[in-house]
Amino acid sequence: MAVMRINVGPIHPSTHGVLRLVVDVDGDTIKNVEPHIGFLHRGVEKLCETRMYMQNPSYFEKLDYISPMSWDEIYVAAVEAAMGIEVKEAAQYARVILLEFQRIANHLLWIGTLCNDIGQLFTMFMWCFRERAQVLKLLEDVSGGRMFYVNMRLGGLNRPLPQDFADRAYALTDYIKEKITQYEEVLDSNEIFLERLRGVGRLSAADAVDFGVSGPVLRASGIEEDVRKSFPYYVYDKINFSIPTKADGDSYARYRVRYEEITESIRIIRQALENMPNTDVVGMPIKLIGPNAKPEPVVVRRELPKGEGLIYMVPDKQRPYRVSIRSPAFINLSVLPKLLEGAKFADIFAVFGSLDIIFGETDR
Amino acid sequence: MKQLEELKGKGFDYLKKITAVDYVEYLEVLYIIFNMSTKKEELVRVKLPAESPSIDSVMHVYSAADWYERELSEMFGIKILGREARRLLLEEWNGVDPPLRKSFVWGKDYKKME
Numbered sequence: 326m327a328v329m330r331i332n333v334g335p336i337h338p339s340t341h342g343v344l345r346l347v348v349d350v351d352g353d354t355i356k357n358v359e360p361h362i363g364f365l366h367r368g369v370e371k372l373c374e375t376r377m378y379m380q381n382p383s384y385f386e387k388l389d390y391i392s393p394m395s396w397d398e399i400y401v402a403a404v405e406a407a408m409g410i411e412v413k414e415a416a417q418y419a420r421v422i423l424l425e426f427q428r429i430a431n432h433l434l435w436i437g438t439l440c441n442d443i444g445q446l447f448t449m450f451m452w453c454f455r456e457r458a459q460v461l462k463l464l465e466d467v468s469g470g471r472m473f474y475v476n477m478r479l480g481g482l483n484r485p486l487p488q489d490f491a492d493r494a495y496a497l498t499d500y501i502k503e504k505i506t507q508y509e510e511v512l513d514s515n516e517i518f519l520e521r522l523r524g525v526g527r528l529s530a531a532d533a534v535d536f537g538v539s540g541p542v543l544r545a546s547g548i549e550e551d552v553r554k555s556f557p558y559y560v561y562d563k564i565n566f567s568i569p570t571k572a573d574g575d576s577y578a579r580y581r582v583r584y585e586e587i588t589e590s591i592r593i594i595r596q597a598l599e600n601m602p603n604t605d606v607v608g609m610p611i612k613l614i615g616p617n618a619k620p621e622p623v624v625v626r627r628e629l630p631k632g633e634g635l636i637y638m639v640p641d642k643q644r645p646y647r648v649s650i651r652s653p654a655f656i657n658l659s660v661l662p663k664l665l666e667g668a669k670f671a672d673i674f675a676v677f678g679s680l681d682i683i684f685g686e687t688d689r
Numbered sequence: 690m691k692q693l694e695e696l697k698g699k700g701f702d703y704l705k706k707i708t709a710v711d712y713v714e715y716l717e718v719l720y721i722i723f724n725m726s727t728k729k730e731e732l733v734r735v736k737l738p739a740e741s742p743s744i745d746s747v748m749h750v751y752s753a754a755d756w757y758e759r760e761l762s763e764m765f766g767i768k769i770l771g772r773e774a775r776r777l778l779l780e781e782w783n784g785v786d787p788p789l790r791k792s793f794v795w796g797k798d799y800k801k802m803e
Binding site for chain 2: 362368370532535555556624647656688689
């Protein structure tokens with residue numbers, strides 16, 4: 326049969342944003358996929374060069390609008406590294422707790438949308454949103470923003486934690502732990518869910534390293550790599566947690582890795598809450614930063630919910646001279662043609678959905 | 690690029706990022722590579738002239754270089770030798786100045802230049 330070229334997107338409910346795929350199919354089998362991105366390009370890296378240091382965090386939050394606090398934190402951490410600012414001890418614990426809650430919120434939304442993509446419409450989606458809303462409520466009470474927090478300040482957070490923060494965080498981890506057990510019961514015994522994901526979009530360990538994927542996608546291919554272990558930041562080296570890995574490398578393995586990461590995040594949050602000193606967490610007020618900036622470039626790495634984020638920043642006096650962003654979603658998306666070689670047309674979104682791509686971040 | 694091939698032989702099998710900085714007098718291309726087994730990171734810096742810069746492709750060393758090189762070529766105007774680097778993010782854009790170079794002028798109407 327002749328090869329037919331089909332255009333998917335750029336506006337499509339399953340692309341979670343704006344992605345155009347040009348797909349060559351022979352019957353129902355995919356011969357080639359060509360992703361086209363850039364529809365959401367805002368020139369964030371260029372914009373950063375024109376703004377003062379602390380005007381930039383809100384641009385970074387819009388990179389990944391599902392987990393804004395992670396990007397807020399990585400940028401502020403880059404500025405801190407450039408200026409040589411120490412983060413207060415209590416604030417280090419608070420940041421770890423907030424980042425892990427952000428990771429849970431991200432993975433919950435991802436499970437919900439994955440189920441939508443593979444045809445289990447809206448039940449899991451609404452369940453996950455119910456739990457995610459509780460996490461967002463806590464983050465809102467901490468930061469003041471429901472979706473975009475701009476919560477990080479140099480050396481700490483923007484305001485003190487609420488009085489009952491520890492109790493509420495404990496209660497929330499209990500609540501999520503109970504609920505995700507129900508997810509497991511519903512999903513992992515569901516024939517359709519397993520059939521759609523098992524053995525689909527397989528990525529071998531060698532390919533995963535060669536193509537530079539990171540985060541849960543890399544760990545689902547059996548590579549044990551986590552920035553929280555290999556370049557520990559804040560108090561992660563004092564906390565006891567493990568890195569979930571799966572050897573299969575298929576879409577189902579990516580689901581299991583993310584599911585187990587939620588459990589690990591809960592472990593991290595509880596340990597951090599136990600050890601958190603009851604001292605001040607508030608950082609410096611936003612102000613102009615003078616000539617005490619070091620001229621050397623800094624590299625800051627973080628384990629974001631979607632993979633490894635990295636900022637290479639060349640500082641200057643008032644503004645960054647250059648900010649370069651390694652977006653985990655960008656490079657995880659570049660492996661999509663490889664994953665879809667020889668797959669069926671209907672698997673496109675079962676595979677694409679399992680990668681957890683966000684277009685604010687790929688296009689920047 | 691020989692340096693990268695040698696480092697890959699030493700176990701630096703993971704390419705994290707290719708990026709560039711425009712220092713006006715010259716361009717600096719930066720490769721951040723990582724060793725998966727020893728968890729060590731290495732930064733490889735390459736200086737390029739500001740006028741008509743070009744660099745060898747490293748796609749045969751790391752497949753991850755594909756999209757990074759395409760981005761490098763459209764954002765910095767660096768010619769990638771040994772492969773066809775099609776535009777990635779700015780497919781429809783007509784401007785002549787690469788956007789992340791310091792010579793790019795804010796507010797200039799690039800559309801009318803065509």
